[in-house]
Amino acid sequence: xxxxxxxxxxxxxxxxxxxxxxxxxxxxxxxxxxxxxxxxxxxxxxxxxxxxxxxxxxxxxxxxxxxxxxxxxxxxxxxxxxxxxxxxxxxxxxxxxxxxxxxxxxxxxxxxxxxxxxxxxxxxxxxxxxxxxxxxxxxxxxxxxxxxxxxxxxxxxxxxxxxxxxxxxxxxxxxxxxxxxxxxxxxxxxxxxxxxxxxxxxxxxxxxxxxxxxxxxxxxxxxxxxxxxxxxxxxxxxxxxxxxxxxxxxxxxxxxxxxxxxxxxxxxxxxxxxxxxxxxxxxxxxxxxxxxxxxxxxxxxxxxxxxxxxxxxxxxxxxxxxxxxxxxxxxxxxxxxxxxxxxxxxxxxxxxxxxxxxxxxxxxxxxxxxxxxxxxxxxxxxxxxxxxxxxxxxxxxxxxxxxxxxxxxxxxxxxxxxxxxxxxxxxxxxxxxxxxxxxxxxxxxxxxxxxxxxxxxxxxxxxxxxxxxxxxxxxxxxxxxxxxxxxxxxxxxxxxxxxxxxxxxxxxxxxxxxxxxxxxxxxxxxxxxxxxxxxxxxxxxxxxxxxxxxxxxxxxxxxxxxxxxxxxxxxxxxxxxxxxxxxxxxxxxxxxxxxxxxxxxxxxxxxxxxxxxx
Numbered sequence: 001x002x003x004x005x006x007x008x009x010x011x012x013x014x015x016x017x018x019x020x021x022x023x024x025x026x027x028x029x030x031x032x033x034x035x036x037x038x039x040x041x042x043x044x045x046x047x048x049x050x051x052x053x054x055x056x057x058x059x060x061x062x063x064x065x066x067x068x069x070x071x072x073x074x075x076x077x078x079x080x081x082x083x084x085x086x087x088x089x090x091x092x093x094x095x096x097x098x099x100x101x102x103x104x105x106x107x108x109x110x111x112x113x114x115x116x117x118x119x120x121x122x123x124x125x126x127x128x129x130x131x132x133x134x135x136x137x138x139x140x141x142x143x144x145x146x147x148x149x150x151x152x153x154x155x156x157x158x159x160x161x162x163x164x165x166x167x168x169x170x171x172x173x174x175x176x177x178x179x180x181x182x183x184x185x186x187x188x189x190x191x192x193x194x195x196x197x198x199x200x201x202x203x204x205x206x207x208x209x210x211x212x213x214x215x216x217x218x219x220x221x222x223x224x225x226x227x228x229x230x231x232x233x234x235x236x237x238x239x240x241x242x243x244x245x246x247x248x249x250x251x252x253x254x255x256x257x258x259x260x261x262x263x264x265x266x267x268x269x270x271x272x273x274x275x276x277x278x279x280x281x282x283x284x285x286x287x288x289x290x291x292x293x294x295x296x297x298x299x300x301x302x303x304x305x306x307x308x309x310x311x312x313x314x315x316x317x318x319x320x321x322x323x324x325x326x327x328x329x330x331x332x333x334x335x336x337x338x339x340x341x342x343x344x345x346x347x348x349x350x351x352x353x354x355x356x357x358x359x360x361x362x363x364x365x366x367x368x369x370x371x372x373x374x375x376x377x378x379x380x381x382x383x384x385x386x387x388x389x390x391x392x393x394x395x396x397x398x399x400x401x402x403x404x405x406x407x408x409x410x411x412x413x414x415x416x417x418x419x420x421x422x423x424x425x426x427x428x429x430x431x432x433x434x435x436x437x438x439x440x441x442x443x444x445x446x447x448x449x450x451x452x453x454x455x456x457x458x459x460x461x462x463x464x465x466x467x468x469x470x471x472x473x474x475x476x477x478x479x480x481x482x483x484x485x486x487x488x489x490x491x492x493x494x495x496x497x498x499x500x501x502x503x504x505x506x507x508x509x510x511x512x513x514x515x516x517x518x519x520x521x522x523x524x525x526x527x528x529x530x531x532x533x534x535x536x537x538x539x540x541x542x543x544x545x546x547x548x549x550x551x552x553x554x555x556x557x558x559x560x561x562x563x564x565x566x567x568x569x570x571x572x573x574x575x576x577x578x579x580x581x582x583x584x585x586x587x588x589x590x591x592x593x594x595x596x597x598x599x600x601x602x603x604x605x606x607x608x609x610x611x612x613x614x
Contacts (some may be wrong), residue, residue, distance in 0.1 A: 037353075129270045132254050136280040139250045143243050146288045150239075154232055158224040159185055165493035168486070172291045173238050174231040182208060182234075183227035185219045189374025191365050195381045198364050199324040200292045207237045212502040245298040246288065250275050252301040253462060256308055258543050271544060279558035282478045283457040286485045289454040301462050303329070304434070307336065308545040312352040315547075319352070320359025327382050328442055328459050333439040334418075338425050339546070344555035348548045389488060390452030392514065395507065398498060409451040417444035424525060431554060432528045433536060433543040435466025443521050447514050454488055457481045460517070466545060470535055480516035484509045518554050 061136045067542030127133060153169035155162050164170035177183055180192040188194050188201045211233045212218045217226025278284075288294055304317035322329035333356065340349035367375045386403020387393035393406045420532065425432055442463055446456050464477060487509035490496035496506040527534040536544065541553045553559075 004270075044173060068610070094189065107581035131269065131275060132251075134177070135250050135254055135272075135275045135279045136247065138276065139247055142280060142284055143246060143288065146285050147239060149285065150235075150289055155566045156226060158228045163493070165489045168489050171235065171289050174203070174235045177208075177231040177234045178227065183218055183222060183230055187371070187374075189371035189377075193233075193371070193374040194376045195377045195475075196292075197296075197325050197378055198367050198375070199321060199329075200295065201367070203241065203292070203295070207234055207241070210237060238292070242289065242292065242294045245295045246284065249294070249298040249301050249462065250279050252298070252305040253278055253465065256305050256466075259544065271469075274465050277465050277469060277474050279463055281461055281474075283461055283481045283485075286482055287455040287457055290453075293455045294328065296322045296329060297458050299325060299464060300329045300332055303368075304332070304438075304466070307352065307434075307547045310547045312348050312547075313355045316352040318361045320356040321363065323356070323360050324363040327379075331418075331441040331445060332438045332463075335434060335441055338422055338436060339431065339434060339549050342426060342431055342554060342558060343549050343552035345548050372526065385509055386450065387449035388453065389491070390454065390484070390510065390513075392448055392510065393450055407450050410448060413448040414445055417448050420444075424528065426558065428528045429529045430528075431543075431549070433534070434546050434549060435463060435536075436468075436524050436528055439463040439467035439524060440521055443517050447517055452514075454481070454485045457496070464520065468520065468527065468535060473520050473523060477516055477520055480513045484513040539556075 014015045014156060074584070128356060150169045150171065152167040153162055153164045153171065153174075176196075178188065180188075180194050180206070182188065182192065182194075186192045188196065188205055194201065194204075208218060211230055214233065216230035217223065218230050222230070222588065232281050253275040254272045257269050257274060259269075284294075299318055299322035306312075307316035319329055319333050323333075333353070333383050337349050338343055338353065340346050364375065384407065385408045387397050387410065391410070393410050397403050397406055418441060421437065425437055425442070444458065446452055454607065460477075464474065487496060487506045491503070491506040494500060496502050531537055543549055
């Protein structure tokens with residue numbers, strides 16, 4: 001900038017000396033000590049790189065910029081420039097920036113009853129501000145209530161079964177033991193050809209071995225009553241193992257938020273409190289023991305924790321075990337790979353994929369060799385067959401449409417939905433977070449797939465907490481899942497069955513469930529395309545569980561494609577009106593000085609409520 005000028009020169013390009021925005025982040029001040037850092041108020045001035053070097057170096061003010069005066073110029077030049085331009089007109093009054101709301105939040109207002117909010121110098125700590133003991137306590141209470149709810153389904157006398165649908169306590173676990181010859185000693189894959197994932201089959205074999213050591217009647221000579229009693233022991237032992245998996249799930253999410261503390265949060269790990277949304281989730285109380293689904297859910301969250309800690313090999317092994325317990329973790333692995341492609345991090349993705357494939361092959365190979373027909377039974381159920389309860393395809397099947405045809409159509413819709421999510425990943429203005437992409441992939445497959453069982457809610461629970469930890473979304477989704485859980489048992493019992501006259505209530509619950517999932521998915525997509533509204537992202541916070549993806553830049557080919565797209569859009573807009581452009585530049589030169597922005601006005605980590613994304 002010359003000492004005397006009648007117009008304003010263009011500001012330095014982004015990332016240049018004196019620029020306030022940090023590299024890649026428009027509108028934010030650079031970190032302390034970074035390029036272009038402003039001196040703290042009252043402290044010795046710091047010159048931007050390329051400018052002065054001492055504390056006494058002059059600083060160009062916004063008024064100097066608008067007058068065309070450089071602070072590095074001699075005092076005489078400044079006086080001459082001021083005299084030549086005449087009196088400087090006073091800046092037009094500007095509307096004040098909207099003041100931030102000083103209304104306290106509900107938690108602050110309620111805290112006045114017990115002494116008021118924390119003071120400026122308070123440092124919260126100790127038991128009350130540690131989410132771990134509370135999350136583990138609430139998890140235990142939730143699981144104990146689940147066991148209490150399952151108690152009415154215990155059958156005491158052989159030949160006198162109870163009605164699990166009417167009592168709202170159906171579970172596949174004891175039924176599997178009683179109806180597949182497992183109680184008489186049959187091989188889980190060699191004889192029964194059970195449609196169980198391999199890891200679940202291994203655990204079922206281990207449970208049967210343990211109850212046999214405890215004296216349970218298992219074998220071809222065991223009576224019906226002995227096998228009935230053994231099935232209850234089998235169920236209790238499986239419930240204990242799944243409870244351990246549930247605790248591991250909660251602990252994984254507690255650890256994912258261990259680095260979410262800062263001065264703005266006064267040392268509180270705000271994201272660790274998101275684990276409470278899993279610990280107290282009603283869907284755990286309703287669907288936690290329908291089957292073994294808590295196990296793959298826990299393994300998937302542990303794999304995400306390892307990925308967040310930048311342990312790709314450990315994450316891959318855990319993903320391999322999770323796929324060995326259920327098929328859906330493949331979608332979470334796909335989310336990691338797609339994001340690594342956008343961020344040019346395929347080396348880390350391969351370091352995760354190779355150990356995962358090795359772990360999965362090692363887990364499945366013994367069953368493939370000894371009982372190939374038993375191994376294919378599960379995958380035939382997953383990839384084939386007609387539609388099932390919970391999906392809107394099932395309504396078409398009841399109307400007479402072929403189940404096989406519906407299975408093919410549902411598969412096509414699933415592929416289209418997955419490709420649509422991948423397209424959103426590459427077209428979003430900022431790389432989406434891992435939790436967002438994983439939730440969208442699993443949600444679309446659950447909604448458009450041929451089956452949507454009530455226990456599939458456990459798939460979505462931890463991913464919903466990672467994608468959008470807002471109490472409103474979480475509560476609406478849980479209410480819809482609980483209403484469907486009540487409706488499905490009424491439908492299977494016949495109270496809400498087809499032709500009962502009340503079956504409309506069942507279909508209403510199905511539509512409500514699907515509609516709420518799509519509503520939450522639309523809000524997640526809105527966060528992806530408006531990242532400034534993301535409840536997780538803050539200034540200097542990108543993707544807390546992204547691992548190597550956290551703060552990663554886009555791949556060069558993607559940046560070049562975006563640049564070419566903008567260039568084509570500019571070319572299609574037509575020739576530029578040079579006369580209009582000149583008049584606009586002249587008008588800009590006479591504009592009043594803009595209001596300065598201080599550190600206090602910039603958005604910081606404490607500008608929004610940090611408790612559970614509220």
